[in-house]
Amino acid sequence: MLRRLLQPFWVLLAIIFLIEAWLWDHLEPIVARIVAAIPLRASKQWLAARIDTLSPAMTLIVFIVPVVLLFPLKLVGMWLLMHHHWTSAIATIVFGKFLGVGVTAFIFDVTRPKLLQMPWFARVYGAVLALRLKAAALVEPIKQRINEIIGGSADGWSARVLRLILRFRRSVQQAR
Numbered sequence: 001m002l003r004r005l006l007q008p009f010w011v012l013l014a015i016i017f018l019i020e021a022w023l024w025d026h027l028e029p030i031v032a033r034i035v036a037a038i039p040l041r042a043s044k045q046w047l048a049a050r051i052d053t054l055s056p057a058m059t060l061i062v063f064i065v066p067v068v069l070l071f072p073l074k075l076v077g078m079w080l081l082m083h084h085h086w087t088s089a090i091a092t093i094v095f096g097k098f099l100g101v102g103v104t105a106f107i108f109d110v111t112r113p114k115l116l117q118m119p120w121f122a123r124v125y126g127a128v129l130a131l132r133l134k135a136a137a138l139v140e141p142i143k144q145r146i147n148e149i150i151g152g153s154a155d156g157w158s159a160r161v162l163r164l165i166l167r168f169r170r171s172v173q174q175a176r
Contacts, residue, residue: 011142014135021132023101030102051110059114060121066103070096 051062073096080089108115115121 014138056117070100
């Protein structure tokens with residue numbers, strides 16, 4: 001009984017986790033291109049060289065820096081929410097999220113070899129990758145069902161309603 005009640009919670013958590021993973025995968029190359037376009041090649045090489053000289057524990061601090069630096073932006077978003085500036089708040093929070101994930105992905109790409117030298121970090125990294133696969137497996141039947149409904153190949157009232165709507169739209173378009 002409890003398992004059945006918790007199933008929607010786990011699915012929602014898996015969807016959130018997969019959205020984060022998707023953002024990570026897609027923003028890291030974009031941030032890498034932006035950083036590559038910045039004409040501070042000497043500065044970037046200097047930063048990469050400094051990170052290479054750090055111990056794994058100190059590299060962890062470099063990895064955490066974007067989280068600390070972006071915290072005030074999240075506070076601004078919360079302040080805007082509290083003062084009912086909904087559009088600005090949502091834009092600030094979304095911008096902060098994209099910026100945070102993108103910059104963290106870039107920094108993680110640079111610091112990953114050093115971070116994986118720490119046994120506990122390597123275990124956590126492996127667990128996160130395993131969790132990502134488990135989340136994808138949990139959400140896959142739902143994605144498949146949604147694709148069936150959208151494609152009109154599923155059975156049930158929702159698929160029939162969707163097919164009826166699609167037929168109605170086609171008839172309206174043909175009448176024009």
